[in-house]
Amino acid sequence: MFPEFEVVPAVDVQDGQVVQLVGGERGTGKAYGDPVEAAEGWVEQGARTLHLVDLDGAFEGERANAAAIQSVVDAVDVETQLGGGIRTVDDAVGLLDAGIDRVILGTAAVEDPDIVAEISEDHPGSVLVSLDAKDGEVVVSGWTEGTGLDPAEAAARYEELGAGGILFTDVDVEGQLEGVRTEPVRRVVEAVDIPVVASGGVATLDDVRALKDAGAAAVVVGSALYEGAFTLDEAIDAV
Numbered sequence: 001m002f003p004e005f006e007v008v009p010a011v012d013v014q015d016g017q018v019v020q021l022v023g024g025e026r027g028t029g030k031a032y033g034d035p036v037e038a039a040e041g042w043v044e045q046g047a048r049t050l051h052l053v054d055l056d057g058a059f060e061g062e063r064a065n066a067a068a069i070q071s072v073v074d075a076v077d078v079e080t081q082l083g084g085g086i087r088t089v090d091d092a093v094g095l096l097d098a099g100i101d102r103v104i105l106g107t108a109a110v111e112d113p114d115i116v117a118e119i120s121e122d123h124p125g126s127v128l129v130s131l132d133a134k135d136g137e138v139v140v141s142g143w144t145e146g147t148g149l150d151p152a153e154a155a156a157r158y159e160e161l162g163a164g165g166i167l168f169t170d171v172d173v174e175g176q177l178e179g180v181r182t183e184p185v186r187r188v189v190e191a192v193d194i195p196v197v198a199s200g201g202v203a204t205l206d207d208v209r210a211l212k213d214a215g216a217a218a219v220v221v222g223s224a225l226y227e228g229a230f231t232l233d234e235a236i237d238a239v
Contacts, residue, residue, distance in 0.1 A: 001102070001125060001165050002195045002217040006049055007208060007235040008081075009042040010199075010222035011035050011072060013065040014055040020223045021055070021174075032226045039072045042225075045232040049079040049101075051199075051220045057085020058106075059141070073099045081128055083167070092119045096126055104167055106130035107140040110147055110154075113161055120162030128197065129158040133184060134171040151184065152191035165195040165217070173201030180207045182214040189215035205230050205238040212239050 012019055018032040032038060039050055052072060056064035063069075063085035073080055083104025086092055092103040092115075102125075109116055109129045119127050131138050131151045138149040155166045168188045170181055180201040189196045195217035202208060202221045211219045225232060 002049075002197070005212050005216070005239050006218040007047075007232060007239065008049045008051045008197070008218050008220045009038075009047050009225055009232060010051045010053065010220050011039050011042070012053040012055050012222065013068050016065060016068045018226075019055060020226055030226075035068050035072050036075045039076050042232060043076050043078055046236050047078060047232060049081065049218070050076065052080055052082040052100075053104075054082070054084030058083070059144075063091070070098065081167075083128075083130055089115055089118050092127070093123065096123050102126050102128045102164065104128045104130045106132060109158065109163075110138065110140050110149065113157065116158055116161040116163050120164070124162070125164035127163050128165045128167050129155070129163045130167045130169065131155060131158075131188070132169040132171050136184075139171060152187045155188045155196070156191045159192045159194050163194060165197060166192060167197045167199060167220070169220075170198075170200035174199070179203050180211055182210050185211060185216055186214045203229055205235060208235050208238055 013035050018035050018038045020030055052069055054063050054065045079101040081102035081104055082100045086103050087108045095103055105127055116127050131154055133151045138147045138151055138154055140147055170184055185198045197218045198211045198216035199220035202224050208219055
């Protein structure tokens with residue numbers, strides 16, 4: 001997983017459309033059109049991995065954009081990682097068998113950590129555990145519920161359970177295009193030996209470089225790309 005640092009475009013889907021939220025809050029979204037068109041565009045610009053999220057699934061606890069997501073997977077020939085509404089082993093295995101390369105588990109992993117081990121036993125390296133932090137605490141259920149978990153401590157626990165990587169999202173800066181905070185990322189990176197994918201707050205090419213320097217194996221970028229703060233080509237060239 002991520003042998004070299006990657007810039008990973010986000011394709012977050014709500015009501016069948018690409019949407020970027022501010023701070024993960026419902027009602028703050030801006031739509032950017034058809035998911036397949038967006039995905040194909042990022043691949044043409046050099047994306048080697050796509051980050052797919054079923055936003056409705058993240059909030060409601062069950063996948064709501066399965067058809068749109070599957071259309072993206074069928075349309076592109078790059079690695080894909082998917083999160084949002086994946087709650088059971090069967091959900092995860094079904095997605096992996098359908099062509100998703102990695103499943104992203106957030107709420108499910110917090111509520112039942114052993115799910116990570118169960119999936120990883122037959123599909124090693126396929127689980128990316130999502131640790132979304134708000135005010136220094138891991139939050140779940142579409143970033144609406146606190147857990148009391150420290151992100152770095154939780155990351156180490158999931159590594160022991162077989163997680164292939166950690167997706168760390170700094171919710172406090174997510175979607176705001178105001179820059180990243182490297183210290184929270186660095187804490188998680190230093191806690192584990194598996195890849196850490198950083199997300200949240202990227203606004204400039206310097207932010208991309210900063211996250212790489214903090215030790216992240218990859219960075220997920222959404223709003224900055226969709227709003228034209230820089231191109232994917234420029235981001236790839238920058239690192």
